[in-house]
Amino acid sequence: MRRLLYLLPLAAFTAIALWFAIGLTRDPSRVPSALLDRPVPEFALPALAGAGVAALSSGDLRSKVALVNVFASWCVPCRVEHPILMRLARESGLTLYGISYKDKAEDSARFLRELGNPYAAIGHDESGRVGIEWGVYGVPETFVIDRTGHIRHKHVGPISPKDLQETILPLIASLSR
Secondary structure, three states, X not given: OHHXXXXXXXXXXXXXXXXXXXXXXXXXXXXXXXXXXXXXXXXXXXXXXXXXXXXXXXXXXXXXXXXXXXXXXXXXXXXXXXXXXXXXHHHHOXXXXXXXXXXXXXHHHHHHHHHOOOOOEEEEEOOOHHHHHHOOOOOOEEEEEOOOXXXXXXXXXXXXXXXXXXXXXXXXXXXXX
């Protein structure tokens, strides 16, 4: 009986190690969202000062298929995906909206002056309150919104050309019919 007592810590360690090993095999970009197929949360954010575009509210996300990108100037992956967003805005005819998340207005505005502004409107969410309502836990995150204002897809992390071609553009095409 005493030997079994010595094996108990080893068994506990093995169980915990197995639990972590399984967790490491999961793809963090495939985090399910409780908001999928639900209306976008009601919100009204002020315009991002210095960006030269309008403010953003939930009312802007109805009547047309749109993409909402949550970004910040301090986010390195946001810089990586930005050329893809610029190309998407230029070539697709899709309306892109931005949410500047937990960032100073002047820093986000500088980020857009340096890299270009693909957004039709940008809401400034300095406190992160609206991001919490959207279920955002990091940046970048991107949402595809249908014509009725429902969230149809959430992409966690920077959008790659593969993500765009294989997931986002086909979904947008199907929602636009």
